[in-house]
Amino acid sequence: MKVADLSQRDMAGLLTGKGLPIQIGPFWINLHSTIPDLLRHVTFFYAGYETTESARFFDFHITLKNAGGLRRWVKPQVHFLLDEYAPFKPLPYIHAFAMFEWGLNWCIATTAHRYLIIHAAVLEKAGRGVIMPGVPGSGKSTLCAAMALRGWRLLSDEMVLLDPATREITPVPRPVSLKNESIGIIRDFSATAEIGPAAEDTAKGTVAHLKPSETSIRLARATSRPHAIVFPKYQADSRTRLTEKAKNSALLEIQENAFNTHILGKVGFESATSLINGCPVFSLEYSQLEEALPIMERLVADSEVPA
Amino acid sequence: MAEPLIVQVLVSPERITRFSAAEWDLLMRQAKAANLLAHLHQVLQDRVLGDGIPEGPAHHLRAANLITQRSVLAVRWEISQLQEALYSLAIPIVLLKGAAYVMADLPISRGRLFHDIDILVPRSAVEDVEKRLLTWGWRTTPGSAYDQRYYRTWMHEIPPMRHIKRQTVLDIHHSILPLTARLKPDPQKLLAQATNDGGQGDLYWLCDLDLILHSATHLFHDGELEHGLRDLVDIAELLRHFAGRAGFWPALCDRAQEMDLVRPLIYGLRYVQLLLAVDIPDDVTLWMRDRLPGSLLDSTMDSLFLRALRPDHASCGMWGTGLARWALYVRSHYLRMPLKLLIPHLVRKALTGEDEGELPGEVQRFIANNPRNRDPG
Amino acid sequence: MERRWFANAPEQFCWSIWPDEEEAVLFHQGSGDTLMLNPLGEFLLKRLQLERQTPSELMRSAADYFEIDANGELADAVHLSLLTFRSLGLVISDSL
Structure with a gap:
C-alpha cells in the first residue's frame, strides 16, 4: 500500500494520531506531526512510498512538533524528536520539512552501522x-x-x-x-x-x-x-x-x-x-x-x- | 503494577521468543531510552536467543554492539593518552566506573556505552594533574563562575575537562562523595585498595568491592536518575560477576561498613533484588534488615525509587514518575550537602541563564510532564 | 638515558598502500584517525609496530633502509616525526 492510497484526511489523521508509517529505502519510520507544512511535504514528496496498516517494528519514531511556551506566539519553533529524545535545538517553524529531512539523515547516520x-x-x-x-x-x-x-x-x-x-x-x-x-x-x-x-x-x-x-x-x-x-x-x-x-x-x-x-x-x-x-x-x-x-x-x- | 518490557526481558530474556512486532517495537524504544540496547544485545547473545530476534530489531542491537566494541578501543586509547600525559607526576591514577570496567576486562564492559572517563587521584595532586592536562589539550568546560566556585569548594570532583580536539570528557575526582556529604568514605582507603592486575605503571582501578560500592553510591547519591535503570544494571552485573567468589558477600558488607557506605549498598542490593531479580543470600538480607531505615521511611523510599528507576520513556511513565525523580533529586542533594548550602544551590540551579539545558533534567521533565496530563494509576 | 618509543596498540594499525603511490594511508582504530604518511613516517611507524626503539636506533635503521647518511638532518626529521606521532596518540614512550 502506498502513501498515495490514503486520503488527505486519513493521512492527516495518522500524522496527528498514531503516526504515519513510511518505508524509506531499507528503513521504516513512523512519523508524527501536527504541522501543516509537513503534511504538505509528505503529500508532495512521499506519495509514492510504501506505507502499511499493520503493526510493525519501526526503525525510527519521529515527531515534529511546535515548541511550547509563550515563545510560540512570538517566534514559533519546531522540535525534532527521535522517539522522545531531542537531538537538536529547535528551528524556526517554517523550516519544519527541512528539519525532517536533516533529522532523518542524522537518524540513519547514527544507527545504520550495518553499512x-x-x-x-x-x-x-x-x-x-x-x-x-x-x-x-x-x-x-x-x-x-x-x-x-x-x-x-x-x-x-x-x-x-x-x-x-x-x-x-x-x-x-x-x-x-x-x-x-x-x-x-x-x-x-x-x-x-x-x-x-x-x-x-x-x-x-x-x-x-x-x-x-x-x-x-x-x-x-x-x-x-x-x-x-x-x-x-x-x-x-x-x-x-x-x-x-x-x-x-x-x-x-x-x-x-x-x-x-x-x-x-x-x-x-x-x-x-x-x-x-x-x-x-x-x-x-x-x-x-x-x-x-x-x-x-x-x-x-x-x-x-x-x- | 506491570513492569516495563525492558525490565521483564532483563529478568526473563526468553520472553522475547513470543514477542509480537509491536512488542519488539516497544522493547527497543524502552531499551534505547534507558541506554540499555548494547546490554540487551549481550544478554540475548549470552542466552543464545539471537535466532529469535527479527531482522529489524537485530540490526539495531548489532549496531549498538558495534558502538560498544568501538568505544572500548577508544577508552583504552584515551587512557593510554592520560598515562602518557601524567606518568612523570608519579602519582596513582585510579580509574572509576566504565573506564575501570574496561581495563579490568569485566563482562559488563561488553554491553555498555561510554561517555565520560572518570579518574580518582589524591587530593593533593589534583592541581598538578589539571595543569598537566591543560598542556595536553584538555580544557576545563566553561561554566559560570558560580559553578566553578561550587565545584571547587564543595564537590568531590573538579569541573569536567574536555579535550579540545576529541571532545572526550574527563571527570577528575578526589573523592567519591562531596566533601559536604553526611557519609564520609575515606578516599585514602579507596586508593590503598586500588588494583592493576599485576600490571606496571601508575594506572590502577578500584578493587572489585569498591567498584560495586561506588556504583551504588553514584546511583543513590548523585541524583541523576534518568539513567537509573542503566546504573542499576551495572550494580546487578557486577554482583553477578563477583558473587561466585568465596567469601564475597561478607567481604562486601565489611567493606561497606569500613567505607561508611552501608546505606547506599543496602539500597543497591534492595533494588537489584526487587527489580532485576538478583539473588541475595539470606544472611545478607538479614544484615540489611538490621540496618534498614525505619519502616515508614522505607516504604516511601521504595515507592519513590521504584518509580524513578523506570526507563525514561512515556510507555513506562506512571503517575508521579516525574515527581518521584524530582523528590529524589532534592533528596540526593540533601544527602550531599548541609541544608544551608542546599537551598541556595537548588534555587540557583533553577534560575540560571536562559538556556533550559542549564536546568537539571529532572526539573525540566517535571515541569514538562505536569502530572495533570496523566491518568492516575 | 634515551626514552624508548613504541606503537600505541600495534594491532590497531590498518594500512593501505599502493605500489605506484609514494604516500601510504593509515587508519588507527584507537584514535579513529586516518592519515596520509610520507615514506619516512610509514617506515618509522612500522618499525615501532614491531619493537621498542630509541630515537638513535630509529635513525640508524632509517639510514640503512633509505640508504642515506645518519646525519643531524635525519635526526631532526625522526625527532619531529616522533613528536607528531606522539601528539596524535600513535606512539607512546617507555614511561615505566
Whole structure:
C-alpha cells in the first residue's frame, strides 16, 4: 500500500494520531506531526512510498512538533524528536520539512552501522552506480539533481549505504536537497523538475527539495554495484575536465566523508579501500552542467571504463 | 503494577521468543531510552536467543554492539593518552566506573556505552594533574563562575575537562562523595585498595568491592536518575560477576561498613533484588534488615525509587514518575550537602541563564510532564 | 638515558598502500584517525609496530633502509616525526 492510497484526511489523521508509517529505502519510520507544512511535504514528496496498516517494528519514531511556551506566539519553533529524545535545538517553524529531512539523515547516520555510510550522492544508469562524494560547495547536489532529471536512477543525494561484505549499495531515495543558487539552476535546467517550497535563512541558506523520479522510488529495494567514483568540483568559468585521482588521497577523502568510519573501524577502512580498488576514481572539474553530463554518461557506457 | 518490557526481558530474556512486532517495537524504544540496547544485545547473545530476534530489531542491537566494541578501543586509547600525559607526576591514577570496567576486562564492559572517563587521584595532586592536562589539550568546560566556585569548594570532583580536539570528557575526582556529604568514605582507603592486575605503571582501578560500592553510591547519591535503570544494571552485573567468589558477600558488607557506605549498598542490593531479580543470600538480607531505615521511611523510599528507576520513556511513565525523580533529586542533594548550602544551590540551579539545558533534567521533565496530563494509576 | 618509543596498540594499525603511490594511508582504530604518511613516517611507524626503539636506533635503521647518511638532518626529521606521532596518540614512550 502506498502513501498515495490514503486520503488527505486519513493521512492527516495518522500524522496527528498514531503516526504515519513510511518505508524509506531499507528503513521504516513512523512519523508524527501536527504541522501543516509537513503534511504538505509528505503529500508532495512521499506519495509514492510504501506505507502499511499493520503493526510493525519501526526503525525510527519521529515527531515534529511546535515548541511550547509563550515563545510560540512570538517566534514559533519546531522540535525534532527521535522517539522522545531531542537531538537538536529547535528551528524556526517554517523550516519544519527541512528539519525532517536533516533529522532523518542524522537518524540513519547514527544507527545504520550495518553499512559503511559515506557522505556522497549515488546514481545509477544501465545497472552501473556512480558515487559522488562532495564537500559543501562542490556542486555535488546540483550535478546529482541534473543527472536524476536526465534519467539516472537516484539512490541517494546524501548518503551511500555500502555493504562491507558484498560491496553493494542499498538505495535510500529521498527528496534531493538543493541550496541557494542551485535551486534556480535546476529550475532553469528542466521545466519538468518538481521542486517543493523553499525554506529561507536556514543554517545552510535557502533550501528546497527536488522530487525523485517514480522509477527511483519504485526501485528503492534494488541494490546497485559501484562502477566509478567521481569527486566533482564546481569551479565558475572553468573548463570541464575529468582526471584520474590518486587512490591514496581518494581513500583519505572517503574516510573523511564517512559518517561512521570510527564505529566500523577496521571493517570500514577495509571496505573503503576495496571500494577504491574496485573501480576507477576521478576528479571532475566543471562549470556547465551540459558539459559535465555527457562525461558522466560516457563513464557508464560500455567499453569506456574497465570495471 | 506491570513492569516495563525492558525490565521483564532483563529478568526473563526468553520472553522475547513470543514477542509480537509491536512488542519488539516497544522493547527497543524502552531499551534505547534507558541506554540499555548494547546490554540487551549481550544478554540475548549470552542466552543464545539471537535466532529469535527479527531482522529489524537485530540490526539495531548489532549496531549498538558495534558502538560498544568501538568505544572500548577508544577508552583504552584515551587512557593510554592520560598515562602518557601524567606518568612523570608519579602519582596513582585510579580509574572509576566504565573506564575501570574496561581495563579490568569485566563482562559488563561488553554491553555498555561510554561517555565520560572518570579518574580518582589524591587530593593533593589534583592541581598538578589539571595543569598537566591543560598542556595536553584538555580544557576545563566553561561554566559560570558560580559553578566553578561550587565545584571547587564543595564537590568531590573538579569541573569536567574536555579535550579540545576529541571532545572526550574527563571527570577528575578526589573523592567519591562531596566533601559536604553526611557519609564520609575515606578516599585514602579507596586508593590503598586500588588494583592493576599485576600490571606496571601508575594506572590502577578500584578493587572489585569498591567498584560495586561506588556504583551504588553514584546511583543513590548523585541524583541523576534518568539513567537509573542503566546504573542499576551495572550494580546487578557486577554482583553477578563477583558473587561466585568465596567469601564475597561478607567481604562486601565489611567493606561497606569500613567505607561508611552501608546505606547506599543496602539500597543497591534492595533494588537489584526487587527489580532485576538478583539473588541475595539470606544472611545478607538479614544484615540489611538490621540496618534498614525505619519502616515508614522505607516504604516511601521504595515507592519513590521504584518509580524513578523506570526507563525514561512515556510507555513506562506512571503517575508521579516525574515527581518521584524530582523528590529524589532534592533528596540526593540533601544527602550531599548541609541544608544551608542546599537551598541556595537548588534555587540557583533553577534560575540560571536562559538556556533550559542549564536546568537539571529532572526539573525540566517535571515541569514538562505536569502530572495533570496523566491518568492516575 | 634515551626514552624508548613504541606503537600505541600495534594491532590497531590498518594500512593501505599502493605500489605506484609514494604516500601510504593509515587508519588507527584507537584514535579513529586516518592519515596520509610520507615514506619516512610509514617506515618509522612500522618499525615501532614491531619493537621498542630509541630515537638513535630509529635513525640508524632509517639510514640503512633509505640508504642515506645518519646525519643531524635525519635526526631532526625522526625527532619531529616522533613528536607528531606522539601528539596524535600513535606512539607512546617507555614511561615505566
